[in-house]
Amino acid sequence: MKFCNQCGKEIKENAKFCRNCGQQFDKTVVKVANKQPDRTVSQRKRLTFKERPLKQRIRFSVLVSIGIILIISYFTLSYLWSADRLTKQLQTAIVEGDYLKIAEMIEFNNGNQAIGEENAQVLLKTINDGDLLEELLTHFNLQVDKRTSSTHDILNLKQTSYFLGFRRFKIIAEPYYISVRTNLNNTQISHMGQQGITIESNDVIKKIGPFVYGEHNFSATYENEYVSLELSEYLYLSYSPRELDFYFDVATIWVPEGVTLNNSKVLLNGNETDEEIIIGESSIGPIDPELDYKVEIITTFPWGELSTGETDVLHDAQDNYFHYQLSEIMIDDLLGNLTSFYDQLFSAYRKNDLSQLSFLESDFYSDLEYTIDDLHHSINNEELIYFQDLTSFGISDDFLHVYYDEDTGFYNVIVNVIEEAAEEYQWYSDYLKDPYYDADYYQYHFAYQNDQWNVLYRTNDYRYDDERSNYRSLDYSGDSIQLGTVKERVESSQDENELIASVTVNYIDYMVEAINAGDYSLVEPYIKSGSLLEDMQIGLVERLVEAGTTQEVIYREVIDIEQDGDQWFAYTDETIKINFESGDQESRDYNWKYTVVKDGNNFKLTNIERE
Incomplete structure (x- = not known):
């Protein structure tokens, strides 16, 4: 071996x-x-x-x-991942009312976010009140066995993974969202007593959530140094529209048109407010209506700051109690621009050329162009003598309206303007009567363009009888306008018929002036003292003044003169416009027979008869 x-x-x-x-x-x-x-x-x-x-x-x-x-x-894993274990845990938590356990077990379907304690309380109440536990457990079993593809509005089982032949599940809640609006800035929104979000502006809609299916309690609170407010709303979340409007019924200070809260400081009782107390673009508040307030708004414009001044708030009459005050610098700038405008306007009248007024608003420019061209046409045909003069003008410091023109991108202002002026039309005559000066009231519209003011247009101002108006006036140094040929009046060398025609025309013009001014003395030089006509016309002036009626001479002409011994009869063709106190107007045509006599070296009228 x-x-x-x-x-x-x-x-x-x-x-x-x-x-x-x-x-x-x-x-x-x-x-x-x-x-x-x-x-x-x-x-x-x-x-x-x-x-x-x-x-x-x-x-x-x-x-x-x-x-x-x-x-x-x-x-x-077979135990931990089993659907049976999850459903039994949920069942136990619901039966025992353990909303803390429910909050840990359930997530929203749109991520890994837990539903939270407040939602768990809502979910627990919804299931118990509706006796929905058995229904949910049955639905879970159907989902595990893949015998249904539908989802429940409240809860569902969702498979999250598959490993070694085992399916892993978790319980998910369908997420619900709501859109919240409020009419107050910086409103606090709470859910089930727990503060949630802040809505910073009253012109936004905020989407909040997610929340679970069921009845929720939402509240809105607002507080400033003047008021403390709270509203509560119950909302049952389901697939119906989900919106909440928290509208606080509050007292506010109304801001009139022409005063803007944009780029403004608001002082309430001397204290500057923040955005919490501004509601939109036309209100300041909320405030306590039982308290007294003084308000001042200081706004920054491209040309500088303007203030409304400190004004008492009138709770019962918030329609016209404060407005911007014109600063001294702004008044000087506007008066300077008006001076330039008058210079250019008078030059356009003299030359029949509006090229220097191209900055005017198109309709106002067209009206002036037509008026001036028609004026020159009549003058060139020797039908008219025209006179215009401006001695002074002023700007009212008690009214200023500011607005932003979105079409042009410029700020515009409206101010009240007074003009001491005279304007006379003498038709079909070689002589011009003495001009009558009176106050004219307008509202001028200005635009602030390229760091300067420009006149846009003007309209009549009907506040001339307002005794509160105070004007800053300036003398106008420009020359008056006189267009047409005027002959020198030499009565001693004139023919008698010509003198009779002249006195008759002057009587017509000055009678209208006497009616408009309520002053008979204006026409007195053309009427014989003690005559029947004197008594008639004194009474006429008084009646028309009392009735608020004014007149305007449209046309007058002496068409014939006859002599009858020591008196003459002047026959006229006249068109007079009547302006009634109601605002109605009416033009009337007349044919009169005037009786004229010699009174010393002058001719005067003694009677009038309808022809």
């Missing part, structure tokens, strides 16, 4: 290596026949036998441990 000299194992006679330890053989093979191995060989053999089981035991232990872990994990 042969034995391996390395491990002592018996080997074949012609083996080239030991099958037990791998030792290769050459001449070192020990051959022993029918002989037991000596002690040395046996000892080595025993030592080698002890090392082999240790390695095998280690390998076996590792494999066994892995197997045990896999088995434990299998059953653990």
Whole structure:
């Protein structure tokens, strides 16, 4: 027999290596026949036998441990991920009223966001009040078994992963959102007593959520140094429209048109307010209507600041109690622009050329262009003598209206203007009567363009009888306008018929002036004292003044003169416009027969008859 000299194992006679330890053989093979191995060989053999089981035991232990872990994990995951476990936990939490546990278990379907304690309370109440637990559990089982593809409005089971043949589930809630609006800036919105969000502006709609299906309590609170307000609303969230409007019924200070809250400081009782107390573009508040307030608005415009001044708030009459006050600098700028406008306007009248007035609003420009051109046409045909003069003008400091023109992108202002002026039309005559100066009242519209004011147009101002108006006036140094040929009046060398025609025309013109001014003395020089006509016309002036009626001469002409002894009869063709106090107007045509007599060196009228 042969034995391996390395491990002592018996080997074949012609083996080239030991099958037990791998030792290769050459001449070192020990051959022993029918002989037991000596002690040395046996000892080595025993030592080698002890090392082999240790390695095998280690390998076996590792494999066994892995197997045990896999088995434990299998059953653990099977338990933890099972839908049955989740539904039983939810059932227990609902039965026990444990909304904290419900808040931990359920997430919203649109992410990994937990529903939170407030939503958990709503969910618990909704399920209990509607006796919906059994319905939900049945729905969960259908979803696990894949026997339904529909979703429940309240809760659903959702598979989140698949591992080693197991499906993992979680309970999800359908998310619901609401749109919230309020009429007050910086309103605090709370849900189930817990403060949620702030709505900074009353002109925005804020979307809040998510919330669970069911009845929710929302509240809105607002507070400033004058008031503390709160509103509450219950809203049942489902698939119906979900909107909340928190409208606080509050007292406010109304801001009239022409005063803007944009780019403004608002001082209430001397204290500057912030955006919390501004409501939109036309109100300041909310305020306590039982308190007294003084308000001042200071607004920054492209030309500088304007203030309304501090004014008492009139709670019962908030229609016209404060407005911007003109600053001294602004008044000077506007008066300077008006001076330039009058210079350009008078030049246009003289030359029949409006090229310097191209900055005017188109309709106003067209009206002036037509008026001036028609005027020059009549003058060129020797039908008219025209006179216009301006002695002074002023701006009222008690009224200023400011507005922004979105079409042009410029700020415009409206101010009240008074003009001490005269304008006379003398038709079909070579003579011009003495001009009558009176106050004219207008509202001028200005635009602030390229760092300067420009007149846009003007309209009549009917506040001329307002005694509160106070005007800052300026003398106008420009020359008057006189167009047409005027002959020098030399009565001593004139023909009698011409003098009779002249006195008759003057009587017509000044009678109208006397009626309009309520002053008979204006026409008195043309009527013989003590005559029937004097009594008639004194009474006429008084009656028309009392009735508020005024007149305007449209046309008058002496068409014939007849002499009858020491008196003459002047026949006229007249058109007079009547302006009634109601605002109605009417033009009337007349044919009169006037009786004229010589009174010293002058001709005067004594009677009038309808022809």
